[in-house]
Amino acid sequence: MDAVKRYRIAVIPGDGVGKEVIPAGQRVLEAAVAGHAELAWTVLPWGSDYYRQTGAMMPPDGLEILRGFDAIYLGAVGDPPHVPDHVTLWGLLLPIRKAFDLYVNVRPIKLLPGLQGPLRNKGPEHIDMVFVRENTEGEYAGAGGRVHVGTPHEVALETAVFSRFNVERVVRYTFELARTRRKRLTSITKSNAQQHAMVFWDAVVAEVARDYPDVEVTSLLVDAAAALMVRAPERFDVAVGSNLFADILTDLGGALMGSLGLPPSANLAYNPRLPSLFEPVHGSAPDIAGRGLANPIATVWAGAMMLDHLGETEAANRIMTAIEALTAEGNVLTPDLGGTATTDQVAGRIIELL
Numbered sequence: 001m002d003a004v005k006r007y008r009i010a011v012i013p014g015d016g017v018g019k020e021v022i023p024a025g026q027r028v029l030e031a032a033v034a035g036h037a038e039l040a041w042t043v044l045p046w047g048s049d050y051y052r053q054t055g056a057m058m059p060p061d062g063l064e065i066l067r068g069f070d071a072i073y074l075g076a077v078g079d080p081p082h083v084p085d086h087v088t089l090w091g092l093l094l095p096i097r098k099a100f101d102l103y104v105n106v107r108p109i110k111l112l113p114g115l116q117g118p119l120r121n122k123g124p125e126h127i128d129m130v131f132v133r134e135n136t137e138g139e140y141a142g143a144g145g146r147v148h149v150g151t152p153h154e155v156a157l158e159t160a161v162f163s164r165f166n167v168e169r170v171v172r173y174t175f176e177l178a179r180t181r182r183k184r185l186t187s188i189t190k191s192n193a194q195q196h197a198m199v200f201w202d203a204v205v206a207e208v209a210r211d212y213p214d215v216e217v218t219s220l221l222v223d224a225a226a227a228l229m230v231r232a233p234e235r236f237d238v239a240v241g242s243n244l245f246a247d248i249l250t251d252l253g254g255a256l257m258g259s260l261g262l263p264p265s266a267n268l269a270y271n272p273r274l275p276s277l278f279e280p281v282h283g284s285a286p287d288i289a290g291r292g293l294a295n296p297i298a299t300v301w302a303g304a305m306m307l308d309h310l311g312e313t314e315a316a317n318r319i320m321t322a323i324e325a326l327t328a329e330g331n332v333l334t335p336d337l338g339g340t341a342t343t344d345q346v347a348g349r350i351i352e353l354l
């Protein structure tokens with residue numbers, strides 16, 4: 001008999017609805033692997049409460065603690081207006097992405113069966129794409145500063161950084177992904193107005209494309225891409241964009257799916273020995289937190305991506321089939337999807353459908 005595989009997973013529920021959707025996700029994952037793998041969870045109470053007590057979002061050796069895990073399962077961080085959003089982000093999530101070199105952020109955008117997005121004439125056959133977001137530099141590199149602070153002459157700089165090594169590996173990841181799907185890649189830039197970095201990005205895409213003659217490449221300006229996602233989402237198969245552009249377009253993607261409570265994301269480590277991080281695309285949703293209203297699907301789906309990444313592909317596929325069965329039957333849904341069920345009831349129904 002095969003030994004039961006054991007995975008060490010760091011869990012950071014974080015703030016707001018993160019504290020509700022993560023336990024729901026853990027329940028579903030436990031049920032999916034029951035009997036053939038063990039998920040050894042370590043819950044880390046980091047986030048805005050921790051910040052209020054200690055002045056930091058995580059302990060000084062937080063990154064060292066995380067390094068030893070097989071994966072990280074994260075809810076959301078953010079507690080506006082009590083803690084400024086840039087403090088929560090730069091105190092936890094962005095340092096983790098940089099420390100473990102989580103170079104790509106993979107975000108599937110897919111209309112689930114039975115759900116009606118805001119585009120009345122588009123069904124699940126029209127909305128099925130995967131975004132690859134550059135995840136460690138670009139507009140979120142943290143380069144910049146402020147001079148003449150508080151004076152009429154104040155200037156603030158936020159310098160986008162694009163290195164050849166990084167753009168190339170992100171683009172290559174996307175071409176490989178395109179090969180597993182419909183072999184169409186859309187690269188999103190703003191190379192008409194941003195004449196340095198975005199022109200460089202286009203050049204790197206053209207170079208890497210030579211290794212993938214079987215993949216059809218389209219380049220779009222980000223503004224045109226936003227319009228096209230609404231007008232003709234079926235044109236998208238896999239798309240690659242900078243940290244900022246892909247962040248914005250995937251929230252649009254979540255809206256096309258019918259709720260921000262649906263899209264998941266996988267932050268993948270370039271070095272397979274470092275932990276990758278899995279989280280919903282959405283944030284801490286303070287407007288609905290603490291009331292059992294949060295949709296757990298994004299977090300459950302992110303958990304399925306984590307199991308797939310760990311090699312538990314069969315369990316991951318069963319979770320996806322159960323999520324699709326849940327939306328297709330359509331009677332146990334949270335309020336964002338027009339239902340009346342709670343976070344825990346949705347998780348419970350997914351487990352039944354497994």
Ligand code: ATP
Binds near residue numbers: 076077259
């Ligand atoms: P962040 O800056 O962390 O991305 P945000 O300010 O973009 O956060 P979110 O927290 O993602 O905001 O919330 C945006 C909207 O989507 C809110 O109205 C929120 O209630 C809704 N929302 C987010 N997550 C969920 C969820 N799991 N279920 C239902 N609604 C959600």
Ligand code: MG
Binds near residue numbers: 251283
């Ligand atoms: Mg957001």
